[in-house]
Amino acid sequence: MNDITDTPRTARPAAVSDDAHAGPCTGLHLDALRIRLGATTLVALDTLIAPGEVLSVMGPSGSGKSTLLNQIIGAPAPAFQSDGQVRLDGQDLTGMGPQARHIGLLFQDDLLFPHMSVGSNLAFALPAGLRGRRARRAAVEAALAEAGMPGYADRDPATLSGGQRSRVALMRTLLSAPRALLLDEPFSRLDADLRRTMRDLVFGEVRRRRLPTLLVTHDREDAQAAGGRILDPLGRPVAPPADGDPGP
Ligand SMILES: Nc1ncnc2c1ncn2[C@@H]1O[C@H](COP(=O)(O)OP(=O)(O)OP(=O)(O)O)[C@@H](O)[C@H]1O
Numbered sequence: 001m002n003d004i005t006d007t008p009r010t011a012r013p014a015a016v017s018d019d020a021h022a023g024p025c026t027g028l029h030l031d032a033l034r035i036r037l038g039a040t041t042l043v044a045l046d047t048l049i050a051p052g053e054v055l056s057v058m059g060p061s062g063s064g065k066s067t068l069l070n071q072i073i074g075a076p077a078p079a080f081q082s083d084g085q086v087r088l089d090g091q092d093l094t095g096m097g098p099q100a101r102h103i104g105l106l107f108q109d110d111l112l113f114p115h116m117s118v119g120s121n122l123a124f125a126l127p128a129g130l131r132g133r134r135a136r137r138a139a140v141e142a143a144l145a146e147a148g149m150p151g152y153a154d155r156d157p158a159t160l161s162g163g164q165r166s167r168v169a170l171m172r173t174l175l176s177a178p179r180a181l182l183l184d185e186p187f188s189r190l191d192a193d194l195r196r197t198m199r200d201l202v203f204g205e206v207r208r209r210r211l212p213t214l215l216v217t218h219d220r221e222d223a224q225a226a227g228g229r230i231l232d233p234l235g236r237p238v239a240p241p242a243d244g245d246p247g248p
Pocket of ligand 1 (some may be wrong): 059063064066
């Protein structure tokens with residue numbers, strides 16, 4: 001059956017709470033964040049991404065989008081120098097490792113573990129604090145139901161369609177109870193119809209869960225569909241295209 005007709009349900013995983021990380025949710029702050037490679041400044045952003053907001057950072061290949069994401073997750077390559085701060089809900093993340101930051105990532109490749117069932121892939125992401133086999137299984141089942149895929153827990157990922165894999169990957173990211181979400185061209189391998197479906201699902205979840213979200217993309221349609229501000233890596237607003245101009 002065609003994926004596109006499998007409308008995801010809107011119920012949320014019972015065991016995954018917005019309160020998993022208590023404290024005021026003020027968003028993801030990029031405070032005078034500058035990243036340089038030698039003499040070249042690749043990234044210069046000074047902004048707050050509010051809860052539920054998607055900020056799109058758009059730029060061509062090599063403009064610094066992955067560099068920005070790596071900095072935010074806490075895994076910058078040694079070649080880069082940076083100054084400024086990344087703060088999440090007021091907490092300065094400087095010096096914190098990637099795991100401790102609780103930032104969810106969604107890539108263009110779904111990166112599901114091929115040797116694990118769909119259910120095990122999802123369970124792997126659950127916070128360690130969620131204890132008890134039954135509670136963990138319930139969280140996985142609820143996530144699959146939310147993705148419009150009830151009963152898929154025992155399936156081998158290799159037997160899923162591209163759209164189903166994308167939905168499992170999204171649910172896996174959300175099950176980790178992230179405090180913010182980074183989207184790295186997550187729709188670029190999907191065909192046009194599926195792309196629209198996944199955009200609706202992802203951006204809907206972002207708003208419902210009030211996740212501050214950063215999308216990096218070279219695709220103007222994806223950035224526009226996100227419905228928020230569109231900047232380049234140097235913090236300049238990206239202008240809408242002139243008629244007939246497909247943009248960068
Ligand atoms: N580990 C590294 N060491 C040195 N230079 C790097 C490293 N990674 C990336 N670069 C360089 O930094 C610049 C920015 O690269 P980056 O990967 O952030 O671009 P991008 O916008 O994500 O590109 P793409 O859209 O192709 O993924 C490029 O000039 C790239 O060659």
